[in-house]
Amino acid sequence: MIEIFKGGIPVISTIDRWYEDAKLEGFGAMIPFIGIVRPDGDIEGLSFDLYLPMLNDWFKKWQNLDDAKIMMAHSFGDVKIGESSFLCAVFTKHRKEGFKYLEEFVEDFKANAPIWKYDLINGQRVFAKDRAKKLPGAGILK
Template sequence: MLEVFKGGVPVIPTLERWYEEFKLEGYGAMIPFIGIVRPDNGIEGLSFDLYLPMLNEWFKKWQNLDDCKITMAHSFGDVMVGETSFLCAIFTKHRTEGFKYLEEFVEDFKANAPIWKYDLINGERVFAKDRAKELPGAGILSEE
């Protein structure tokens, strides 16, 4: 399950909905990760662009795990300091594999999800090139 929200992700209602949907599916652990916008370098927030068709394709690769269910929500547009831009939850039978999948999923997300980040400074979007990663096949942002 992949969800996209304009602005900050509503954390509590989203986690509650996911919990209710999957609590009786035989999973013994639900391990969430909540990405909160930090006030680094005096930014007011972050702004995100994403390419949904490519994001859906990337996310589908994570839906083929037999012993795990992954849910994810991400923002597009502006997300202010203290709000959540990224939320995911890993559902597994046991916590040990859940923590393993969480680490792998978040690292793959950071490296390969087609989402571009901008700093919000004085009401302006400034591309965060120093924190951007190149995406294969992504035109000007790719090495190809």
């Protein structure tokens, strides 16, 4: 499941809801990852664009795991310093598999999810080209 939030993600209530939804499904571990917008240079925050149909297609391959369940939330629009723009949780029977899936999922997300990041500087969105990666098949970034 992917959830999209305008602005920062309400981390605690989202994690609580995910836990409540999955706690009786036979998992022994819930391993969350919370991405926090940090102060970096002159930025006031980050801003995100995303293409939901392509994001859903990318996420589908993570929904066919036999031994794990993955939930994800991401922001679009502006996210201030100290707020969360990315949240995911991996549910598995055992923690070792959960940590393995978490690392694979986050690395795949960073490399392939159709989300574009901008720095917020003096109230303006500035494309973060130096931190952007070309998406396979997208033809957007060079």
